[in-house]
Amino acid sequence: MKLTGAEILCQSLEHLGVKHIFGYPGGAILPVYDALGKSKLHHILVRHEQGATHMADGYARATGGVGVAMATSGPGATNMVTGIATAMLDSSPVVCITGQVGSKLLGSDAFQEIDITGITMPITKHNVIVTRVEDIARTVREAFIIANSGRPGPVLVDITKDAQQASTEFDWNASLPKLPPKRVRPSLDKAELDRAVELLNSAKRPLILAGHGIMISGAMKAFEQFVRAGQFHVAMTLLGIGCFPANDPLNLGMMGMHGEAWVNHAIQEADLLIAVGMRFDDRVTGDLRTYAKSARKIHIEIDRAEINKNVRVDAALVGDAREVLEQLLPCIDKKERTAWQSRIAEMKGDSAVRDIQSLPDTGHLYAAHVINDLWKETGGDAIVVTDVGQHQMWEAQYYHHNRPRTLITSGGLGTMGFALPAAIGAKFAKPEADVWVVVGDGGFQMTMCELATIVQEKIKVNIAIINNGFLGMVRQWQEFFYDKRYVATPLVAPDFAALANAFGIRGERVTSRGDVTSTIRAARACKESVLIDFRVEQEDSVYPMVPAGASLHEMIRRPHNPLVETAAEP
Numbered sequence: 001m002k003l004t005g006a007e008i009l010c011q012s013l014e015h016l017g018v019k020h021i022f023g024y025p026g027g028a029i030l031p032v033y034d035a036l037g038k039s040k041l042h043h044i045l046v047r048h049e050q051g052a053t054h055m056a057d058g059y060a061r062a063t064g065g066v067g068v069a070m071a072t073s074g075p076g077a078t079n080m081v082t083g084i085a086t087a088m089l090d091s092s093p094v095v096c097i098t099g100q101v102g103s104k105l106l107g108s109d110a111f112q113e114i115d116i117t118g119i120t121m122p123i124t125k126h127n128v129i130v131t132r133v134e135d136i137a138r139t140v141r142e143a144f145i146i147a148n149s150g151r152p153g154p155v156l157v158d159i160t161k162d163a164q165q166a167s168t169e170f171d172w173n174a175s176l177p178k179l180p181p182k183r184v185r186p187s188l189d190k191a192e193l194d195r196a197v198e199l200l201n202s203a204k205r206p207l208i209l210a211g212h213g214i215m216i217s218g219a220m221k222a223f224e225q226f227v228r229a230g231q232f233h234v235a236m237t238l239l240g241i242g243c244f245p246a247n248d249p250l251n252l253g254m255m256g257m258h259g260e261a262w263v264n265h266a267i268q269e270a271d272l273l274i275a276v277g278m279r280f281d282d283r284v285t286g287d288l289r290t291y292a293k294s295a296r297k298i299h300i301e302i303d304r305a306e307i308n309k310n311v312r313v314d315a316a317l318v319g320d321a322r323e324v325l326e327q328l329l330p331c332i333d334k335k336e337r338t339a340w341q342s343r344i345a346e347m348k349g350d351s352a353v354r355d356i357q358s359l360p361d362t363g364h365l366y367a368a369h370v371i372n373d374l375w376k377e378t379g380g381d382a383i384v385v386t387d388v389g390q391h392q393m394w395e396a397q398y399y400h401h402n403r404p405r406t407l408i409t410s411g412g413l414g415t416m417g418f419a420l421p422a423a424i425g426a427k428f429a430k431p432e433a434d435v436w437v438v439v440g441d442g443g444f445q446m447t448m449c450e451l452a453t454i455v456q457e458k459i460k461v462n463i464a465i466i467n468n469g470f471l472g473m474v475r476q477w478q479e480f481f482y483d484k485r486y487v488a489t490p491l492v493a494p495d496f497a498a499l500a501n502a503f504g505i506r507g508e509r510v511t512s513r514g515d516v517t518s519t520i521r522a523a524r525a526c527k528e529s530v531l532i533d534f535r536v537e538q539e540d541s542v543y544p545m546v547p548a549g550a551s552l553h554e555m556i557r558r559p560h561n562p563l564v565e566t567a568a569e570p
């Protein structure tokens with residue numbers, strides 16, 4: 001049977017198991033929208049195409065599957081750029097489909113013509129323009145394979161309007177992907193494997209650096225067995241949070257610029273670092289010249305390009321984290337490392353048991369209170385989607401995640417405006433989950449138009465605005481490094497609760513610590529979405545902090561009480 005390109009696209013997406021598409025229509029993609037109306041696909045109308053890409057990204061991160069975003073040519077496509085770059089830097093599998101002007105008009109500066117494959121070349125894992133109806137099914141199939149294999153990433157498929165309108169016979173089974181033959185992955189280099197085993201079994205002060213790749217690989221079980229086998233302590237990157245339960249005594253917490261002080265000290269004192277699915281980002285290492293000088297390094301990583309990119313390693317195990325860990329597992333000797341354990345306990349000191357919640361109420365509402373209470377009230381079971389800034393770091397410190405894919409956050413690009421739309425995507429992926437947005441007053445104002453999407457789709461997503469009246473993270477840098485010259489960081493905002501009401505969403509405002517828990521509880525009990533405007537301390541800072549370019553152990557510590565640096569043990 002003959003189908004139009006637009007119909008073929010929709011049928012192909014159905015064959016690929018797609019249920020949801022986040023998008024926004026326009027002239028060059030109208031044939032597809034017409035076909036969408038006749039398909040089983042659920043299209044979610046966003047308010048800005050950046051939102052569509054973040055929703056697809058949130059959807060992907062919540063499940064490990066591919067998220068799909070759609071837009072028209074020209075401004076629709078360019079609005080997607082930030083979301084595509086966000087997905088690229090965090091290895092998230094997103095497929096973006098854009099309409100393009102008719103193939104005969106290409107290159108003529110036609111209305112809403114833009115070279116979106118050119119623009120997105122450096123921020124996609126792969127992109128392609130399709131001008132022939134016969135190529136649509138195969139190309140979309142290829143896009144899905146590329147997006148979610150090896151190291152995942154975004155793929156953009158740009159389809160000309162004439163290809164959408166033309167017709168051809170559609171045979172899904174015959175539309176086979178024509179990808180270059182998969183390189184048969186050589187089994188692990190024997191010499192590297194032997195060296196790694198030797199290092200693992202001889203280390204006296206080993207430490208695992210656990211990253212996002214563990215979740216991407218689905219290696220959580222193998223990882224836990226590996227950790228137990230060697231009785232290794234675990235430090236996590238921001239994007240690794242959730243890959244190993246926060247409440248496990250071997251889990252030390254987050255590393256890096258705003259990581260726990262004892263974790264950073266442990267890295268500097270370790271004699272072996274075992275990096276699993278993490279890429280030694282500069283937020284993690286600090287000054288490379290002084291980074292973990294006394295440690296040998298093993299790197300388990302799927303992307304060969306990451307090996308020796310930032311940190312030179314002694315053994316490189318290139319492959320899928322789960323497969324590599326399973327191979328290493330039988331070779332690990334169980335070791336008692338009492339001296340190292342006591343040293344770590346000593347570095348933790350009493351800071352690990354100081355509980356911010358048990359401090360007397362001085363009338364101040366700190367963001368840490370709000371986030372720690374949110375953790376307690378949700379039993380640590382919510383999917384928390386954060387934006388970028390101080391609140392993001394406090395979330396990482398004060399909400400203890402025990403399960404994978406429950407913290408969704410933009411790490412590599414650090415994209416303000418990510419949280420609200422990404423949470424909408426996560427909710428579609430996991431409709432039963434308790435989804436919370438934790439967002440700053442700045443970032444919220446970047447994509448708050450998506451409140452209308454929540455209302456139109458009748459979904460429940462709770463929103464906690466950590467409202468400090470500042471672009472807080474930038475203000476903190478101005479406080480520390482620019483003599484408190486707060487240029488362009490004090491921030492006027494609307495009355496967020498009233499704004500929520502205007503959208504048809506319940507809005508609350510909390511100004512005192514005593515009201516935090518009850519308001520969170522009421523929001524959870526409410527069937528509809530609730531936005532809570534938490535008016536927190538305006539000039540609080542995130543501690544510890546490794547200043548940009550400083551050595552990992554050179555942390556700025558919280559100068560004095562009333563607020564301690566860390567939360568209760570999970």
Ligand SMILES: Cc1cc2nc3c(=O)[nH]c(=O)nc-3n(C[C@H](O)[C@H](O)[C@H](O)COP(=O)(O)OP(=O)(O)OC[C@H]3O[C@@H](n4cnc5c(N)ncnc54)[C@H](O)[C@@H]3O)c2cc1C
Binds near residue numbers: 259414
């Ligand atoms: C304001 C701000 C502050 C920040 N502060 C910190 C901080 O203090 N500490 C911190 O940790 N981060 C911090 N970050 C985040 C930081 O910038 C990086 O995004 C983060 O450290 C990257 O973590 P990752 O390497 O685990 O994940 P990714 O960047 O996602 O890298 C994952 C790695 O795993 C590999 N991989 C993928 N699939 C597999 C597989 N199947 N098997 C094996 N490997 C695989 C990939 O190739 C990649 O190298 C901050 C970000 C912001 C915005």
Ligand SMILES: Cc1ncc(C[n+]2csc(CCOP(=O)(O)OP(=O)(O)O)c2C)c(N)n1
Binds near residue numbers: 387413
């Ligand atoms: C799109 C974008 N623009 C600028 C920045 C730089 N930036 C990083 S954090 C931050 C401040 C965020 O303020 P807010 O959303 O209020 O969160 P807070 O730090 O106060 O918790 C800014 C401007 C960014 N990360 N993303």
Ligand SMILES: [Mg+2]
Binds near residue numbers: 441466467470
């Ligand atoms: Mg703020």
